[in-house]
Amino acid sequence: MTAFELIRALAHDATIGIVVTDTVVEAPGPTIVYANQAFGQLVGCSVDDIIGQSPRFMQGKETRRETLDTFHRALDAGERFHGYLTNYRADGTKYRAEIDCRPLRAADGRIENFVAFEREVIRRVGRPAVSAAGRYEPAVASNDGLTNTLRNLSIFEHA
Ligand SMILES: Cc1cc2nc3c(=O)[nH]c(=O)nc-3n(C[C@H](O)[C@H](O)[C@H](O)COP(=O)(O)O)c2cc1C
Numbered sequence: 001m002t003a004f005e006l007i008r009a010l011a012h013d014a015t016i017g018i019v020v021t022d023t024v025v026e027a028p029g030p031t032i033v034y035a036n037q038a039f040g041q042l043v044g045c046s047v048d049d050i051i052g053q054s055p056r057f058m059q060g061k062e063t064r065r066e067t068l069d070t071f072h073r074a075l076d077a078g079e080r081f082h083g084y085l086t087n088y089r090a091d092g093t094k095y096r097a098e099i100d101c102r103p104l105r106a107a108d109g110r111i112e113n114f115v116a117f118e119r120e121v122i123r124r125v126g127r128p129a130v131s132a133a134g135r136y137e138p139a140v141a142s143n144d145g146l147t148n149t150l151r152n153l154s155i156f157e158h159a
Contacts, residue, residue, distance in 0.1 A: 003104040004113050008034055015142045016150065017042040017118040020104075021055065023111050025075045028054055030114060042097070042118060044089035055116070058087035062094060071101070078103045078111055084121065084136060095120045098136065100155045117155050 004020055011018040017039035021030035032053050040047040043058055059068070063086050074081035081101045088094050101116035121136035138156075150156055 002106070002112060004034070004115075007104070007115055010146055011036040014038055014146045015140070015144050016147055016156075019050075019055065019116050019118065021114045021116075023103075023113065025072065027056070030054060030075075033113070039118065042089075042095075042120060043087070044091055044093075058089075058097075060086070060088040060094065062086040063088075071099075074101070075103075075114065095139075096122065096136065098138075098156060100150075117150060119156065 007018065007020060011034075014036055015038050018034075018036045019032055019039050020034040021032050024030050032050055032055060035047050035050045037047060040050060043050065067083050067085055070083065071081045071085075079102075081099065083099060085097050085099060086094050087097045097118050098121045099116055099118050101114055103111040104113040104115055106112050119142075120139035122139050123135060124137050147156075
């Protein structure tokens with residue numbers, strides 16, 4: 001079983017958005033090859049409409065170019081990207097996404113896919129903004145097995 005197949009099996013019922021792409025970093029890539037239902041809900045599209053698109057379809061006026069450049073460099077280097085981006089739903093409404101993206105490697109180290117775990121976060125009220133992590137909390141608190149596992153793996157910064 002490849003890492004992609006394992007993720008697909010686990011992702012099906014997850015409450016966290018999970019999206020898998022091919023390995024083409026330069027535009028028009030990467031191309032989405034899998035998205036779970038929770039990802040469809042996050043971005044307000046049917047999963048069928050998401051497959052085959054680039055994740056750039058969620059970007060808009062307030063998506064910070066600087067953060068995307070950091071994202072691009074991480075993908076190029078085969079490294080993890082963790083950050084916060086302003087993205088847009090199909091209906092044009094914007095939301096703040098916490099994104100953890102990492103390469104999926106075959107046993108020989110070759111990158112086979114990228115996977116991202118994504119969820120909506122909201123700004124914490126009345127908290128000093130010490131870091132990006134301290135500024136946000138999940139829009140919906142989840143307590144399912146996969147979310148707890150992701151938390152234990154430090155994939156997301158908060159409960
Ligand atoms: C698995 C995966 C998920 C991604 N999810 C998002 C996303 O939710 N929102 C976003 O703005 N960019 C996302 N991206 C990043 C864009 O696809 C693209 O790599 C980014 O804009 C940097 O490339 P560019 O400099 O060519 O624009 C994702 C990339 C990958 C590989």
